[in-house]
Amino acid sequence: MVENLMRIPVTTSAGVFVAHYSAHGLARLEFPNGKAANEPPALQEPVPAQIQRWHKLTREALNVTLAGHTARELPPMDTSSGTPFQQRVWEALLEIQSGKTRSYSQVAAAIGQPKAARAVGAACGANPIPVLIPCHRVLAAHNRLGGFGGGLDWKRNLLAREGIVLEA
DNA sequence: TAAGTGCGTCGTT
DNA sequence: AACGACGCACTTA
Numbered sequence: 006m007v008e009n010l011m012r013i014p015v016t017t018s019a020g021v022f023v024a025h026y027s028a029h030g031l032a033r034l035e036f037p038n039g040k041a042a043n044e045p046p047a048l049q050e051p052v053p054a055q056i057q058r059w060h061k062l063t064r065e066a067l068n069v070t071l072a073g074h075t076a077r078e079l080p081p082m083d084t085s086s087g088t089p090f091q092q093r094v095w096e097a098l099l100e101i102q103s104g105k106t107r108s109y110s111q112v113a114a115a116i117g118q119p120k121a122a123r124a125v126g127a128a129c130g131a132n133p134i135p136v137l138i139p140c141h142r143v144l145a146a147h148n149r150l151g152g153f154g155g156g157l158d159w160k161r162n163l164l165a166r167e168g169i170v171l172e173a
Numbered sequence: 174t175a176a177g178t179g180c181g182t183c184g185t186t
Numbered sequence: 187a188a189c190g191a192c193g194c195a196c197t198t199a
Contacts (some may be wrong), residue, residue, distance in 0.1 A: 090184060109192055113183095123192040124184040130191050131185090145192065152191025160191090 011056060015064050019071050019162070022136075024063050026056050030081030031063055033133045036155045063137075070136055073167045075103045082134055094128035101142045104167045108146050130154045136163065148172055 010025040010032055020037025052060070059080040066076035084092050097115045101107050107115070109129070110122040118124075129140040135155055141163040145151035148171055153160035164171070 088185075113192085118183080120181085121183050121192090123182065123190065126191040127184065127189090128191095140191085143191080146194085150191090154191070157191095 027083045029083035032083040091128040095138050106142045106144050
């Protein structure tokens, strides 16, 4: 299913993300590169109308989420890169509302495998569409931060934007 | 509180 | 067989 991915920048209040689209939808979202400017997506190529529509949804959903609110509509997401288990986890993550959190073990229980907390953590780490698939809302037990592929600073930042404060 | 050890558990490589 | 964005039960400062 790995088709040509089209890369398009998304300007947000948190920097410029880069969205990757496959023929089935948003397939990947990269955090702002930090590196000086932004990635140089080939804007020369004409962007198919369908992808333009998806991208508009991505941009809006991303900005709304980053503002600490729940997006009304998400772009279609192509999660075919994941294993069946990972896809089940990502699906469960979509049910965590903005401003709420769950522990890795709670997510594990939610997919019917209460002992798979650690595997859930690995699946979160493999999440190709952070922010929109809110892996940042998954914490370790006792409201501890846990890990984050994009760096813990991002996790703290995203949680703060949703008004979530972690007790020391 | 904080930090460290050990072990059970489970999906992925 | 080895390795983790885990969790729990411990010790030890």
